[in-house]
Amino acid sequence: MKNNDRPKWMMNLEKEDFEFVKNFVINSGSLKALTKYYEVSYPTVRNRLNSVIERIKSAKDNEESSLVNYIRKLAIEEKLDLNDAKQLLEIYNHEKESE
Structure with missing residues (x-):
């Protein structure tokens, strides 16, 4: 393949x-x-x-956006605290829904 x-x-x-x-x-x-x-x-x-x-x-x-994937990648690689990543994604999703 x-x-x-x-x-x-x-x-x-x-x-x-x-x-x-x-x-x-x-x-x-x-x-x-x-x-x-x-x-x-x-x-x-x-x-x-x-x-x-x-x-x-x-x-x-x-x-998903490249920003969401990037935040997830940072969390997976433990370069960003998991709680911080979740909070950033919540903010992003809330703003996206408000558009």
């Missing part, structure tokens, strides 16, 4: 994300099995899964 044939959500994932998803599928979606595979705690695996989920969600095909 060529890069331009891949769904947009796949383009948002890093190599490590694909590796995590592959291991998630191989382990039948068991987070408990992933904790053993990665030798980390359950919350660590859950946080990693949440990060991948957020990356996939942030790639909604042209449904």
Whole structure:
């Protein structure tokens, strides 16, 4: 499959994300099995899964503005506090609805 044939959500994932998803599928979606595979705690695996989920969600095909995607990306990469990101998105959505 060529890069331009891949769904947009796949383009948002890093190599490590694909590796995590592959291991998630191989382990039948068991987070408990992933904790053993990665030798980390359950919350660590859950946080990693949440990060991948957020990356996939942030790639909604042209449904969201680039600003929304950028704020989500900063939050996922922990460059912006999650509560601050939520507040910014709420302000943005409120202003957008007021237009």
